[in-house]
Amino acid sequence: xxEFSTKHRENGEVNIIELNGYLDAHTAQHLxxxxxDLITKNKYKVVVxxxxxxxxxxxxxxxxxxxxxxxxxxxxDIKLAAMQPSVYNIFDLLGFPLLYEIFPTxxxxxxKFNQ
Amino acid sequence: MKVKSxxxxxxxxxxxxxxxxxxxxxxxxxxxxxxxxxDEACTNIIKHAYNYDASTEFVIRVLISKEEFxxxxxxxxxxxxxxxxxxxDMPTYLKQRRVxxxxxxxMRHLMDTVEYHNLEGNGNQLILTKKIA
Numbered sequence: 001x002x003e004f005s006t007k008h009r010e011n012g013e014v015n016i017i018e019l020n021g022y023l024d025a026h027t028a029q030h031l032x033x034x035x036x037d038l039i040t041k042n043k044y045k046v047v048v049x050x051x052x053x054x055x056x057x058x059x060x061x062x063x064x065x066x067x068x069x070x071x072x073x074x075x076x077d078i079k080l081a082a083m084q085p086s087v088y089n090i091f092d093l094l095g096f097p098l099l100y101e102i103f104p105t106x107x108x109x110x111x112k113f114n115q
Numbered sequence: 116m117k118v119k120s121x122x123x124x125x126x127x128x129x130x131x132x133x134x135x136x137x138x139x140x141x142x143x144x145x146x147x148x149x150x151x152x153x154d155e156a157c158t159n160i161i162k163h164a165y166n167y168d169a170s171t172e173f174v175i176r177v178l179i180s181k182e183e184f185x186x187x188x189x190x191x192x193x194x195x196x197x198x199x200x201x202x203x204d205m206p207t208y209l210k211q212r213r214v215x216x217x218x219x220x221x222m223r224h225l226m227d228t229v230e231y232h233n234l235e236g237n238g239n240q241l242i243l244t245k246k247i248a
Contacts, residue, residue, distance in 0.1 A: 003126075022129075025158040026122035055129075057154045058217040065214045086147055093224055094217060095205035 006034045014045045014113050016106065020052040023060035031063045035078075039067070044076025047109040051082040056090055064100065077101070081109040120161045120190075121169040128157050128175060135177045136184060141247050145184075148225040149245050153186050155218035156241055164192025164239065184245045191238040196231050197222075 004027035007018040015038050023031060038046060048064075064078055071078050081103045083091070091097060103109040116131050118124045132153045136146040153175070165171045173190035202220045203213070222229050222243060232240040 022126060024122070024125045024154060025162070026125050055151075057125075057151060057158065058215075058221055059158060061217065062214045065209075065212055069212050090151070090221075094221070095209060098206060099209040 004030055006031060008034065008038075011047075011110050012114070014047055014110050015043050016047050016049055016110070018049045018052065022055040023053060023063075024055070024057045025059035028059040028063050031060070032066070035063065035067050039070060042074075044071045044074040045113050046071060046076065046078045047106055047113070048078060048080050049082050049106045050080060050084070050087055051106075053084065053087055056087050058094075061091070061094065061096065064096075068099065077113070079103060079109040079112060081106045117172050117174050118157075119169050120165040120167075120171040120173055120192075122158065122161055122167075123169075125154055125157060129154055131175065132177065132186065135179065139179050139184065139247070141184060145245060145247065149184060149186065149243070152222045152225040152229075152243050152245075153188075155221050156186075156188055156243060159195070159218050160188060160190045160192065160241075163195055164190045166193075182246060182248045184247050186243045188241040188243075189234070189238050194233055194239050196233070197229055197241075198231060 004021040176187040178185040230242040
């Protein structure tokens with residue numbers, strides 16, 4: 001149970017992190033490491049692809065809160081894409097769309113960086 | 116069920132609650148809410164009541180009636196009365212880039228009631244209730 005994994009890809013200047021599985025207080029650390037790793041490499045333009053993410057708890061949401069400022073102060077951002085409705089509902093319930101740009105597809109999120 | 120107080124067990128806890136709720140014929144959208152609320156409550160116990168001490172344990176009990184699905188969580192860690200904590204103002208929370216402290220807020224949104232009882236020397240009991248009829 002509670003399997004979670006991430007995959008990293010690059011699309012030009014934009015870094016894509018694909019999430020897979022269950023993001024909770026146990027697995028959130030894994031995502032923290034994946035994003036910290038990008039910051040170490042001065043990569044601040046990030047699209048998180050949620051397509052394969054089945055579940056998120058507030059610990060998972062906390063990871064995005066922890067890094068958003070660092071990305072934006074370095075001319076980057078964390079844009080979110082391709083969420084399943086059950087995952088989007090949690091973001092929406094807490095008002096996160098006020099702070100984060102959420103796109104139906106990864107392509108649209110990447111394009112926004114390139115505008 | 117009784118589990119060791121470790122975030123490693125969150126998956127097993129979710130599965131336990133999901134199975135009980137599914138057997139009761141509850142709608143998937145309601146099950147998702149109950150499962151997340153229980154995850155948040157257990158995360159708080161592991162983190163705050165037991166400060167990640169995996170040698171400790173807590174109990175999860177499910178009570179199902181025609182009208183309600185109740186989840187009882189009993190721990191013997193540090194007491195925490197949720198009625199003393201107000202919900203955050205989310206626009207301010209987001210503006211200030213705060214991290215954490217959303218578990219209880221979510222539990223209140225997802226469930227019909229969140230009750231806390233200090234069992235006077237016999238631990239803390241949190242009761243999460245969802246109306247199902």
